[in-house]
Amino acid sequence: MSRILTHNVLRSAENHPDRIAFKQLDQAITYTQLRDQSYQLANTLIQAGIKKGDRVGIFMNRSFESAVSVYGILFAGAAYVPIDTNLPPSRVLDVVNDCNIKIIISKQQFKKKIAGICTEQSSLVTVVGLDDDPSDQVKSLGWKTVRDADTQAPDRKIAEEDIAYIIYTSGTTGKPKGIVHTHSSGYSYAKLSAELYDLTYTDILGNHSHLHYDISTMGYLTMPYVGGCTIIIPEAHTKFPVSLGQMIEQEGMTVWYSVPLALIQLLTSQALVDKDMTALRWVLFGGEIFAIKYFKQLFELLPNAVFSNVYGPAEVNQCTYFHFDQDTQLGDAIPLGQAWPETLLDLIDTSSSDDEVVGELVVASSTRMQGYWNKKSLTKEKSVTLLNPNGITDTYYKTGDIVKRTSIGELIFIGRKDRQIKIRGYRVELNAIETILLSHQAIKEAAVYAIKEGDINQIYANIVLDSDSIDEVLLNKYLAQSLPTYAIPQNYRIVQSIPRTGAGKVNYKLLSK
Amino acid sequence: MTIGEEIIRILKQDILQDDDFEVDLETDLLTSGALDSMALIRLVAAIETQYEIKIPPTDLVIENFINIQSIEQYLSNTLASK
Numbered sequence: 096m097s098r099i100l101t102h103n104v105l106r107s108a109e110n111h112p113d114r115i116a117f118k119q120l121d122q123a124i125t126y127t128q129l130r131d132q133s134y135q136l137a138n139t140l141i142q143a144g145i146k147k148g149d150r151v152g153i154f155m156n157r158s159f160e161s162a163v164s165v166y167g168i169l170f171a172g173a174a175y176v177p178i179d180t181n182l183p184p185s186r187v188l189d190v191v192n193d194c195n196i197k198i199i200i201s202k203q204q205f206k207k208k209i210a211g212i213c214t215e216q217s218s219l220v221t222v223v224g225l226d227d228d229p230s231d232q233v234k235s236l237g238w239k240t241v242r243d244a245d246t247q248a249p250d251r252k253i254a255e256e257d258i259a260y261i262i263y264t265s266g267t268t269g270k271p272k273g274i275v276h277t278h279s280s281g282y283s284y285a286k287l288s289a290e291l292y293d294l295t296y297t298d299i300l301g302n303h304s305h306l307h308y309d310i311s312t313m314g315y316l317t318m319p320y321v322g323g324c325t326i327i328i329p330e331a332h333t334k335f336p337v338s339l340g341q342m343i344e345q346e347g348m349t350v351w352y353s354v355p356l357a358l359i360q361l362l363t364s365q366a367l368v369d370k371d372m373t374a375l376r377w378v379l380f381g382g383e384i385f386a387i388k389y390f391k392q393l394f395e396l397l398p399n400a401v402f403s404n405v406y407g408p409a410e411v412n413q414c415t416y417f418h419f420d421q422d423t424q425l426g427d428a429i430p431l432g433q434a435w436p437e438t439l440l441d442l443i444d445t446s447s448s449d450d451e452v453v454g455e456l457v458v459a460s461s462t463r464m465q466g467y468w469n470k471k472s473l474t475k476e477k478s479v480t481l482l483n484p485n486g487i488t489d490t491y492y493k494t495g496d497i498v499k500r501t502s503i504g505e506l507i508f509i510g511r512k513d514r515q516i517k518i519r520g521y522r523v524e525l526n527a528i529e530t531i532l533l534s535h536q537a538i539k540e541a542a543v544y545a546i547k548e549g550d551i552n553q554i555y556a557n558i559v560l561d562s563d564s565i566d567e568v569l570l571n572k573y574l575a576q577s578l579p580t581y582a583i584p585q586n587y588r589i590v591q592s593i594p595r596t597g598a599g600k601v602n603y604k605l606l607s608k
Numbered sequence: 609m610t611i612g613e614e615i616i617r618i619l620k621q622d623i624l625q626d627d628d629f630e631v632d633l634e635t636d637l638l639t640s641g642a643l644d645s646m647a648l649i650r651l652v653a654a655i656e657t658q659y660e661i662k663i664p665p666t667d668l669v670i671e672n673f674i675n676i677q678s679i680e681q682y683l684s685n686t687l688a689s690k
Contacts, residue, residue: 156639181644331638331670334648338670364665572625580646 098255098282100316101169104130107322111296116319117162118346119327124159126322129166135244136167136200136223137251139236142244143198143221147172147251150261152191152199153306154178154209156330160224160238161306164200165260165315167241169278172251174258176273177307183576184211189270190263192218194468200224209233255279261468262309262409267513269527269577273468274409281312283437283461284412285320288313291416291435292377292403294350296322299374301343303328303353308520309409310382313352333357340366343375350377352405354520355385359550362393373399381405381413382520384508385429386550394419406431406508410477410492412462414438415506431498431506437461439483441491442500450502455512457491459483464492514603516545516552518581528556528584531577535570537562542593543584544607556584557593557606565589612680618654623647633677638670648673655679661686 096102107116108130116129124132145151151168153175155161161177168175178190178199191199191212200223201209209222213230225235259278266272288294294317302314302325314325326346332339340361343351351358358380361367378393378400385404394402401420407413417432419425434440438461442454457479466474483489495515499507514525525543532541540559545552558565567587574583594602609617612633620629624647637643643651652673656663663686672682 329639331674334638334643334645335668335670335673337666337668364668580644 098279098286099253100259100278100281100285100319101166101253103282103285103316103319104133104166107296107319111322114296114322115324116322117159117325117327119157119159119329122159124162126319129162129319131246132163132241133166133170134246134248136163136241137170137249138244138247139223139241140167140171140173140198141249141251143223143236145171145173145198148258149173149198150176150194150196150258152176152178152196154180154187154199154201154205155224155306156180157302157305157327157333158202158329159327160200160202161327162315162325165306166319168200169253169259170249170251172249172253172257174260174275176261176263177305177311178263179305179307179579180205180208182579184208185576186271186579187212188214188217190273192216193263193271194261194273197221198223253278255282256465258465262307264409264522265524265527265579265582267524267526269524269530272470272473275465275468276412277465280412280462280464281316282320284312285316287435287437287462288317288413289321292350292379294318294321294323298323298349299347300325300350300352301328301346301348302326303333303351303357308382309412310352310354310520312412313350313379336360336364336366340364340370343367344370344372347374349374350379351375351400352377352379352381354382355380355389356383356519358393359386359389362389362396367393367396372397375400378402379405381407383517387425387427387429389550390429391425404429404432406506407458407462408492408494408496410464410494411438411458411460414440414458414460414462417505428507431508433505439489439491440506441481442498443479443481443493452500453497453509454500456494456496456498456506457481458494459489459491463490516554518552518554521579521581523552523554523582525554528554528574528578528582531574532556532558535573537565540593542601542603542606544603546607553586554582554584555586555588555606557588557590559590559593610680611683612676614658615655615676615679618658619651622654623651631676633680634675636675638674655683659683659687661690 108126112127113125115123116126117124151173153164195218197220202224210229213233223236228235259281261273261275263271263273304310318325404417406415415431417430439459441457445452445454477493479491495512497509516523528543529541539561542557594605596602
């Protein structure tokens with residue numbers, strides 16, 4: 096069977112026509128409706144000029160319309176590009192222009208933010224989902240136009256190697272980079288995750304993640320593969336764990352997948368106490384390290400669920416897993432586990448002692464990205480060609496994660512090769528923050544580093560001033576023009592000098608002590 | 609100043625630092641995307657400081673914080689029983 100994502104919706108509409116595909120509060124859509132409404136959006140997009148291989152933006156919060164947006168774009172033969180609505184306008188423009196987005200799908204409530212990116216420098220031509228035109232140059236097509244469109248299948252042939260979606264993440268230079276996935280790599284993820292977690296059409300998944308974050312692929316791609324139901328958790332519930340706990344129980348969710356933080360919030364706000372959670376059979380988490388003390392408490396609170404650590408950078412979707420059952424002996428850290436199917440792992444630049452090997456993890460798999468959008472040299476830099484165990488050369492993605500392989504072949508995360516950290520699952524490039532600080536006229540030198548306080552990374556910035564003083568509020572506003580909120584330092588330290596090593600490099604080891 | 613007006617002031621001046629932020633008693637604060645999680649945490653903390661109360665985790669539910677009107681209602685009840 097060819098690995099094309101839209102086939103999943105067609106198959107589920109055929110096999111489970113009246114099953115709920117996506118649900119949010121009192122809004123629900125069956126697989127038949129998902130297919131037909133996606134056709135309508137696809138026809139609208141084609142009419143508006145979208146060609147095969149074009150990129151179409153999705154600019155909305157965790158909402159019901161996102162499901163039809165994803166498949167409408169795919170049926171039109173285009174690739175979807177989810178964009179974080181909380182990004183500063185200049186950064187949204189970076190994404191829009193980087194992959195030359197002409198059409199964005201949004202909702203009326205984002206009217207003001209959309210208007211903010213309709214500048215002369217923007218490649219944007221049309222917005223779907225606004226009641227009025229956001230500017231003189233950019234025209235709007237309301238959702239009503241989409242609902243009135245033709246429900247016939249659009250005449251677009253899609254191939255496995257066609258691009259399906261691009262997820263943007265922070266780059267070391269301060270400009271975001273786009274991770275390009277094809278229908279084949281996305282479908283492979285859907286298939287492998289469905290098989291690994293034994294998902295079926297009876298499953299109900301709690302999708303906590305934003306569409307622009309790769310954890311959402313299980314809800315948007317895997318569930319249509321099996322014909323199951325995805326609950327798109329509303330923004331409000333992600334902010335109020337007690338309400339979220341009620342929702343997990345009421346919806347009878349059988350599978351949960353999120354960053355550890357969302358689970359820790361459910362735990363510490365007592366949201367799972369005295370609730371009937373017997374339906375919940377899988378608790379999946381990934382994106383960052385789960386502090387073992389919280390993990391143990393949660394594990395005891397949900398005895399019916401199997402827990403699984405999901406590991407894999409967005410560039411490869413997922414590559415390893417580690418399942419816990421009641422007999423698992425828990426050490427100091429949760430292992431990354433072992434490779435899942437259709438995947439080869441290797442370590443490069445290794446050092447070994449006793450039975451253990453430490454090195455950078457590299458991955459070759461069917462779920463691997465095609466590359467970074469429009470960044471050939473970066474794609475090459477992050478790739479390595481190795482001889483695989485079958486004696487054939489293969490291209491591996493260099494994760495930048497340093498891991499330990501134990502004598503029994505289990506992988507354990509040690510740290511990063513570069514200066515990337517994770518905050519609430521989001522990647523933060525400390526070097527990028529430095530670059531932006533240094534672009535401020537009052538700043539002569541800057542060193543940005545992270546210190547763990549409790550279990551959370553706090554960002555510190557030591558700065559040497561070129562002027563007498565600096566206003567911290569104004570500085571924060573300056574950074575907010577080009578960085579997402581989670582990447583803005585919590586602490587500034589005005590210093591006379593920044594410690595350096597003999598070679599003149601910033602001595603980060605000393606700073607983060 | 610009513611409780612509602614006070615919350616709007618805190619929201620505009622201290623939390624969002626945006627005087628042009630359009631909000632009335634019934635604006636949906638949670639699903640509109642106006643407040644991200646960090647802003648919401650700061651709003652709760654600012655309310656606690658302003659009214660010298662500690663909001664228990666069990667009261668941190670959507671019904672109490674969906675809009676200014678709900679926050680006002682919740683605070684009136686809480687302050688009355690203090």
